[in-house]
Amino acid sequence: MIDFLSMLDIEYADDKKLIDDFITGLIAEREVLKEWSNYKFNDIVDIKRRYTEDVSILVRSTLNEENALDVRLFIVTAESGQFNRSEEVRVSYNPDNIVAVAYTESEKEGTPINFVVSNVEDYEEAIKSSSKVSGVYLSGFAGDGMIVLPIDEEESEVGIGSGEDMINKVLGGDMTDEDFLNDMTMIKELLKTEDVLSVLEVYFFPIQDFDTMYSTLGIILEVDKARIRDSEGFLYKLKIKTMGLLIDVFINEKVLLGEPSVGMRFKGNIWLQGKIAFV
Numbered sequence: 001m002i003d004f005l006s007m008l009d010i011e012y013a014d015d016k017k018l019i020d021d022f023i024t025g026l027i028a029e030r031e032v033l034k035e036w037s038n039y040k041f042n043d044i045v046d047i048k049r050r051y052t053e054d055v056s057i058l059v060r061s062t063l064n065e066e067n068a069l070d071v072r073l074f075i076v077t078a079e080s081g082q083f084n085r086s087e088e089v090r091v092s093y094n095p096d097n098i099v100a101v102a103y104t105e106s107e108k109e110g111t112p113i114n115f116v117v118s119n120v121e122d123y124e125e126a127i128k129s130s131s132k133v134s135g136v137y138l139s140g141f142a143g144d145g146m147i148v149l150p151i152d153e154e155e156s157e158v159g160i161g162s163g164e165d166m167i168n169k170v171l172g173g174d175m176t177d178e179d180f181l182n183d184m185t186m187i188k189e190l191l192k193t194e195d196v197l198s199v200l201e202v203y204f205f206p207i208q209d210f211d212t213m214y215s216t217l218g219i220i221l222e223v224d225k226a227r228i229r230d231s232e233g234f235l236y237k238l239k240i241k242t243m244g245l246l247i248d249v250f251i252n253e254k255v256l257l258g259e260p261s262v263g264m265r266f267k268g269n270i271w272l273q274g275k276i277a278f279v
Contacts, residue, residue, distance in 0.1 A: 004076035004141060007252050008051045009231035023074055026059050036121045040095040045069060046121070052226040052235050054080040055250055060098055072098055077118045081137030081275055082239060082246035089133045089276055091123060101212060102274065104136060109244025111204060113138070114212050115274035123276055131278040138274045140214070142251040145268025147258030148217065151201055202242040207269060217267045218242030218249075223260050225253070240266050247272075 005012050005019070012018045032048040043063035048056040060073035085107040093100045100117040115138065117123055125131075207213045218240030225234050234253040238260055239246065249270055260266065 003143060004057075007076065007141065007143065007250075007255075008055070008057070008235070009228050009233045009252070023059055023071060026057065027061070027069060027071075032056070034121070036124070038095060038098065038124050041098070044098060044121075048077070049229075050079075051229045052237075054078060054226070054237055054248070055235060062098075072096070075116075076141060078139035078141075078248065078250065078273055080237075080248055081139040081273070082248050083135055083137050083277065084245055085135040087133060087135075089136065091117065091276075093120075093123075102136070102276065106244045107135075111243045111245055113245070113272065113274075114206065115272040116212050117276060118273045119275040122278070126276070126278045134277045134279045136274040136276055138245065138272065139248040139250065140216070140270030140272050142249055142255075142268045142270045144255040145249075145251050145257070145266055147220075147256070147260050148265040148267045150219075150263060150265065202265070204243040204245060212272050213269060214272055215269050216240070216242050216247075216249075217265055218245075218247065220260055220262055220264050220266055221246075223262060228252075236260060238266050 005022075010022070012022060026049050027047055029049065030047055031050065032046075034046040034048075036044050036046070038044065041062045045061045045063065047059045047061070050056045056077055056079060058073065058075055058077045059071060061069035061071045064070050086104045087107070089102050089104040091100050091102045098120060100120050100123060101114060102117050103112070103114050105112050113136075115136070118139075126133075202217050202219060204214055204216045204218070207215055219242070220238050220240055222237075222239035224237040226237070227233070228235050236249075236251050236253060236256060238249045238251070240249055247270070249266060249268075251268070258264075
């Protein structure tokens with residue numbers, strides 16, 4: 001999991017007391033408040049604080065017998081996302097901390113996706129009304145990343161050596177970096193069944209089985225930049241396309257290597273969230 005507090009320029013590191021104080025402050029502030037219920041809890045309280053137009057911190061709590069709030073979930077969440085059509089979503093739901101992880105496949109490419117459901121309350125209502133799924137709005141949070149040049153058309157025509165040489169040249173990897181070596185290993189597996197250039201242009205695979213963390217390389221279609229609340233820093237929102245998926249990727253300007261622009265590619269590890277859409 002990425003350190004989403006640092007991503008929003010909130011420097012609390014691993015100090016549990018400071019984080020607890022921060023959560024207490026968010027609850028007292030109650031900037032955005034929503035109350036709902038599920039089959040286990042009658043009183044669920046969501047409190048959000050916006051840090052950009054698209055990104056908030058969510059504190060999800062339940063009321064205890066003393067009518068006080070018991071915090072059950074504390075995460076960063078996206079208010080936006082890119083729509084991907086899918087007619088079937090399988091949800092694994094944990095009512096104790098009121099969080100859900102969903103599995104689906106993109107309609108066009110059949111790419112498998114696991115993501116944290118950011119609109120659980122809508123999912124609860126949809127169950128009650130037997131609504132049908134129309135797709136998911138996907139977003140991802142990156143703790144770091146880099147901008148990669150597009151594949152040179154001349155290189156793609158004449159080739160530049162072995163698949164491993166090509167990976168190293170195109171992705172600009174450091175053979176002493178553990179994350180890059182892990183990516184290389186997974187890419188080599190893809191090369192057993194896929195064309196070298198199709199793998200190198202984009203990729204999207206889970207870092208662990210059934211995880212919501214993905215290593216991704218995607219083509220940048222749109223670039224937005226917003227100042228982070230209570231900070232001098234900026235948060236990028238990059239609309240990327242990878243393996244038939246559209247995703248909004250959020251990343252702090254400080255940890256992004258390179259200047260993003262349309263047509264370039266983003267490479268990094270993202271924590272995937274999604275809002276399930278219903279008809």
